[in-house]
Amino acid sequence: MSNVFRVDSARSGSATTVSFGERFQSSGQFDHIFKEGMALVERTASYLDGPGRKEAKTLTGGAGVLYATESMRLTTRLLDLASWLLIRRALREGEITDEEAQKKRRRVKLQAFGRPSHVNGYSELPQGLRGLIEESFALHDRICQLDRAMSRPEAVGVGSEPVANPVAQQVNLLERAFATKAS
Numbered sequence: 001m002s003n004v005f006r007v008d009s010a011r012s013g014s015a016t017t018v019s020f021g022e023r024f025q026s027s028g029q030f031d032h033i034f035k036e037g038m039a040l041v042e043r044t045a046s047y048l049d050g051p052g053r054k055e056a057k058t059l060t061g062g063a064g065v066l067y068a069t070e071s072m073r074l075t076t077r078l079l080d081l082a083s084w085l086l087i088r089r090a091l092r093e094g095e096i097t098d099e100e101a102q103k104k105r106r107r108v109k110l111q112a113f114g115r116p117s118h119v120n121g122y123s124e125l126p127q128g129l130r131g132l133i134e135e136s137f138a139l140h141d142r143i144c145q146l147d148r149a150m151s152r153p154e155a156v157g158v159g160s161e162p163v164a165n166p167v168a169q170q171v172n173l174l175e176r177a178f179a180t181k182a183s
Helices: 020-025 026-050 051-058 062-092 098-107 127-150 166-182
Strands: 006-007 015-019
Touching: 006 026, 020 127, 026 051, 026 127, 026 166, 051 062, 062 098, 062 127
Parallel strands: none
Antiparallel strands: 006 015
C-alpha cells in the first residue's frame, strides 16, 4: 500500500497529492499512539522491576523459564515499537531528514513473534505479565498497519507518478458514463 495518493477532481480537472504518512504524523492520532506506546513501556518497566519480579520468584519449573522468555520478548517488542514511534516523532519535529528516518527504520524489526497464548503453561504466568503481553501485541498490530500504510514504496520516488486514488477513478468513470448517456 502506498502512502501517496493522487485525488483527481473531474469537475476542476486538477489533481492533489495526499501523503498519509505526513498527515498522520502531524495529527493528534499520532500523538495519542505515541503517548500510549510510551506509557506502555513505562508500565512494563515498573511491573517487571516491581510486582513482576516478586511474582516471578513464586513460579516453579517451566513457568519460571516461560516467564523469563516472555518478559524478554515483551521488552524487545516494546523497544522496537518505541524506536518506531521515536523515529516518526523525530521526523515530524524536523530533527532528522526523511532519508535518515528511512535508514533508522530499516534497523527496527517489527517482527511478530508467535502469540504466546497457545504456549503450554502460558495460563500459569501472572495476570500482570499476560495483560502487558496482550497490550503490546495490540499496539504492535496497530503500528505494523501504520508502518505499511506510511512506508514509501520504492516505485514512488523523485519523478515518479503517485498512485491514483481508485475511488476517484471509479467516480470519474461513472461521471463519464452518465455524461455520455445524457448527451
